Amino acid sequence: MKKEQVVNCQLSVWYPIFKKHTIKSLILPLPQNVIDYLLDDGTLVVSGRCEHTHTHTHTHDETTSTVTAPEFPEFTSKVLEAINVLGGRVFPKLNWSAPQDANWIALNSSLECQSLSDIFLLFKSSDFITHDLTQPFHLCSDEDSPNPPINYELVLRKWSELIPGGEFRCFVKENKLIAISQRDYTQYYQHILKQEQHISQAIQAFFSQHVQYKFLDEDFVFDVYRDSQGRVWLIDINPFGEVTDSLLFTWDELTSITNQAPFFSHLWHFNARLFAQGVPAFRYTTSEVTVQPSPCLSYRIPRDFVDLSTGEDAYKLMDFLKLVCVLVHSLH
Template identity: 80%
Template sequence: MKKEQVVNCQFSVWYPIFKKHTIKSLILPLPQNVIDYLLDDGTLVVSGSDNNTQQTHTNNNDSDAEEDVQWSDDETTTTATAPEFPEFTSRVLEAINALGGYVFPKLNWSAPRDANWIALNSSLQCQSLSDIFLLFKSSDFVTHDLAQPFLHCSDQDSPDPAINYELVLRKWSELISGGEFRCFVKENKLIAISQRDYTQYYQHVLKQEEQISHAIQDFFSQHIQYNFLDEDFVFDVYRDSQGRVWLIDLNPFGQVTDSLLFSWEELTSGEVAHQQEGPAFRCTNSEVTVQPSPCLSYRIPRDFLDLSTGEDAYKLIDFLKLKKSQQEESEEEEEEVEVIPQQ
């Protein structure tokens, strides 16, 4: 996977090409002060009320009127003033209203799918800038987009291309997870199709495997094949209840993209492509194989995850020191207890 391939998979690059075959969306340039805020570990809540300028939708539960966010511990108390983005807020609210009042947000590449647990509705549905920021600041996927978009590229010796970061707002649509599929294209040939939500068993997918595969192949040959800038890429589609296929997203053909029910080894080696004439189709074929969502790990505090996997040696050393200190204190307390002999 080359850096150029990652650049070509930006939403603003492919959306104009396939606009008629995907969900209506609006793209807003992301100001540098907003990027700095999203990368800042300190402040979480945006000050000011972003629903004051909203014309058709309000949220009475917003607590944006609070100007300061405070943290305290045993030794110090600090106050961080949450930033305000009045002009950007106004543009975002105008775009949200133009899209019907509810949107699905993402950056150039990623949506904050790993952070939907933090939203009150456990969904990526947003109706204000505060909703979007809460998801973005809680998402490792978004942080990767902003900080390390070319991390897994093979041409690390070449300079990183300049990126103009954007906020993508997509009109909210109720998509059934059982209708989403990920498709893998190598040398402009569709070689594999995987059920997108492979952690669940959908009976209709197993029963309609042939129809689904043919519908996606037809969509690919009519609208996608030879129209994208690269010959190796991954695209996500949604097949609705009427059998119509819609393009949802485009991703680089490489490790940065989840290969779902396939492995990247078999996808890159040509093993899958030579097994049959058409694309290989895989889905979860019984309830026995249902798995927990891979995004569940993002709900665990990072410190706990580092300790459990041993990825951060310093955290492990500090943890062992703490346990040793607690043990010594416990032994000292036992020695101080007066023992009364039995009469």
């Protein structure tokens, strides 16, 4: 994976090419002071649902510290306007990543946002967002070449209720669709087993009609959603390399794959004859025996915290976390 491939997978690069086939999105440049705020561990998130500035004074053990949430009036109004245009509920991302590792911190345990403070809370809690900001070219083979300049952007996508069983990740090598994996491989979905051929054919048709030869690279990974009417939508494009989760495949398999050397075991319903004819390998979880722990589990917090956040006083958790931040501050 080269740095150029990472550059090409930014939403702002591929969105204009595939606009008709993906979820409506708006892209806002991130001002430097907002980037600084996102990277600053010490500052708090603006509390509450409105966008007002809050000044909190906490007094404990004779130590008084004042924590002021920063203000970004111009950026805030642009974000609110964009949220409005997108119907009031959005899915936020940076150039490449969504803060999926932080959804536990949101009051609704979801990435659905209605305000800039919802977005900031997720972004400031997410290692995936920090990764985009601090090491976007991690694992690139051309590590000694200078990093291409990146303009950081807040991507707001219209909130869409995607059913996880309808999501698939597709691996493209030399402009050939070589493999498709169920995206939410932790669950067994009976309909995938039943409609295996339909799903694979729908994705192949979508690829050949709308994706193949249209992207800037010949190796890439695209994510799709097949809706209840059977229509296929593009969800995201990711680099063809280790930074992208290979789900039910391994990167060794994906990079060594050739028509002559099928590597798939019977376990994975691989049909070598079909593959030789250009039909991609399709893997999905086949029974409840193979259900695996959720990949984001390691990012989660103790059950007590979750209970706190689902209790009647849902702000208790945020108050608690703020208290911790203030305590840490006063110790410095």
